C-alpha cells in the first residue's frame with residue numbers, strides 16, 4: 001500500500017486507507033482518499049451534509065467495496081480478509097440514533113444484538129459468554145439496573161450509551177461514531193464525551209467521530225481532519 005496519509009503517528013496502525021475511491025455508480029463520493037490512524041488515537045472528521053462521512057464509515061465497515069484503493073484494519077487488508085467475522089468484531093459502529101430506539105426491545109436485548117447483528121433472536125440464543133459480555137458492557141456505560149427497560153423509555157443520552165455498549169459487547173477495538181451527540185442537551189453531551197474518553201483509555205480503543213460541527217470535534221478529539229472534495233485534509 002502506498003501511504004500519503006494526513007496522520008503520521010508511531011505505533012500500530014488501526015486504520016490504513018490508501019488511494020481510496022468509493023461511489024454509488026455515478027460520480028465517486030470519495031476520491032483518492034488516504035489515512036493512517038494509529039491505534040489508540042481519537043480522530044474527528046468534519047464535513048458538511050453529503051460530503052461522504054457515512055460513505056467513509058460504510059467503506060471501513062466493508063459494506064461498500066471500493067472501486068480503487070485499499071483499506072486495512074490493524075494491518076489486515078479488507079479486500080483479502082477471509083474472516084469477515086473478525087472484521088465485524090473489530091469495528092463497532094455507533095449511529096446518530098439508536099436502532100432499535102423506537103422498537104419495543106429491552107436494553108439487554110439491544111446490547112446482545114451487538115454480538116451477532118440482525119440474526120440475533122431468530123437463529124441464535126445468547127450463551128453465558130454473551131450475557132457476561134453484555135453485563136460487562138452495561139457496567140462500563142453505567143446502565144446496570146436498566147437491563148429490562150424498554151429502549152423507548154430511555155433518554156437520548158442513555159440510548160447512545162446502549163449503542164456504545166452494543167459496540168463494546170463485540171470487543172471492538174475501533175469505534176466509529178456518527179454525530180454521537182447531535183440530539184443531546186449540553187449536560188448529556190459532556191457526560192457522553194467523558195464516557196467515551198474513559199472507555200478509550202480503559203479499553204485502548206481507536207475512536208473516529210464524524211460531524212458537521214468542526215468546533216465540537218475540536219473539543220472532543222485529539223486531531224481533526226476535514227472531508228472535502230472526497231478527500232481528507234488538514235483543517236486550515
Ligand SMILES: Nc1ncnc2c1ncn2[C@@H]1O[C@H](COP(=O)(O)OP(=O)(O)OP(=O)(O)O)[C@@H](O)[C@H]1O
Pocket residue numbers: 024029047048049050051052053054055056212
Ligand atoms: N445508497 C446510496 N446510493 C446512492 N447515493 C448515495 C447513497 N448513500 C449516499 N449517497 C450519496 O453520496 C453522497 C455522500 O453521502 P453521505 O451520506 O456519505 O454523506 P454524509 O457526509 O454522511 O452526509 P450527512 O451528514 O447528511 O449524513 C451524497 O451525495 C449522497 O446522496
